[in-house]
Amino acid sequence: MFRRSIYKTPAQLRAMIEPGFITAASLDAAGAAIRAGATTADVDAAASATVVARGAESNFKLVRGYHHTTCISVNEQVVHGIPGSRVLEPGDIVSVDSGAQFRGWNGDSARTFIVPDPERTEMIARREELSRATERSMWAGIAAMASVSHIGEIGAAIQEHLEANPPSAGGDWGILREYVGHGIGRKMHEAPSVFNYRTPDPGAEVKPGLVLAIEPMVTAGSEQTLIEEDDWTISTVDGSDGSHWEHSVALHADGIWVLTAPDGGAAGLAPWGITPTPPA
Template sequence: MIVLKSPREIEKMRDACKMVAEILLLLRERVKPGVTTAELDEFADSETRRRKAKPAFKGYCKYPSALCCSPNDVVVHGMPTKTPLKEGDIISLDFGVLYNEFYGDSALTIPVGTVPARINTLLKATEESLYAGIDKAVAGGRLGDVSHAVQAHVEAQGFSVVRDFVGHGIGRKLHEEPQVPNFGAAGTGVRLKPGMVLAIEPMVNEKSYEVEVLEDGWTTITRDGGFSAHFEHTVAITDKGPDILTRI
């Protein structure tokens, strides 16, 4: 069942989403060669609790950390480690909070120092595909319009969208209906209505879209070793168009 949010509930979600955006901005400033993802996770956890909120991911289905840290060929759900980031890496940071009964969720991928031109293009194409999808998140449209816009933009740049993981509805629960694939046909899927709130999150691979989950049950990598990028916003459907709640 898709839960529609009232304008008052969306404003409460905006508070949670603003917090996510602010902490991700602080994390972005801390990404540099020599920093460990364990240090980034510790900062995200402490900063969240300082603001009287709860890290959304920590303890969720037994996930151990506040922050998902996915470097290079890790697509999603990478766990923080004490291995230092190095020049030429990329790092995807996926982060959420629970605040005042509602969740916010967002992600971005950050280059560590200077990265090859093709990897910069991967990051740019992934972020652009997120906004291409958001542009289609309009009342009266179809969910497939969002999915198709993401896929079309990514594939036009020569990259591939992950099939095994998708975006989702969000609200009082971290994961709600509907699922939001990053691939599909325009004009298909559920009708978009005011009050729907979606976590739209393209996961884009440099090469093949095929992935595999490691033995820890969380860390997901590209099967061919290519790099992967991930961008996400929490977006409310309104009568006036898409409202990006996680954008400062």
């Protein structure tokens, strides 16, 4: 049986740069639209307009049964929230997941935003801490990809970072187990799976040509989740807040490049002493 290789050629890696940039631009637009009083549909529309203006199409809309450019998850919702009439309120923690397909290649990325609220500074601080911990664990995984030998070590690096930086209020961060990162290329979701925690399986070899969507999904409480009645939205069982950060990342012969970061990942990787290099 023929099985497509999970490793891309240098030309294929170069072709993935533009969809990555378009995906990043869609999240910039989404972030600019997030404010108290805006609906999640407003935020989705801003991202969608950017994707279309750049000559791309939403790869989320290519998923059967899904009709939006983004997933937008608020507060106890962690991932796969459907944009609609929900009005954002001061203090909300909002995770936006977006993607674009351009000339047959895909980008996929997510960021978490906090709606400003000058009245509830303690809640804002807790939610900012959750988002920051999730984002930094993602960068720990990306940095690991630059040097490890197998994909399982990426998940271990994510979990180790979260364990080493627990919530200031005590307890532990929850790491979603049922939802994981993935390969990306001609399709938005490809093999292999990228777990956000330690597993006994070392996973596929990490070598030039590998492109992964690294995306920790972290909660401020229990990792247990449920699927809402819309059959899409994933929320925490205990009502604790969730955060989701994601980048599509390419490893090539000369180094690593974060396809969905406007700077290729330079700022995020600097604390690990890594300078990203675009595929030649």
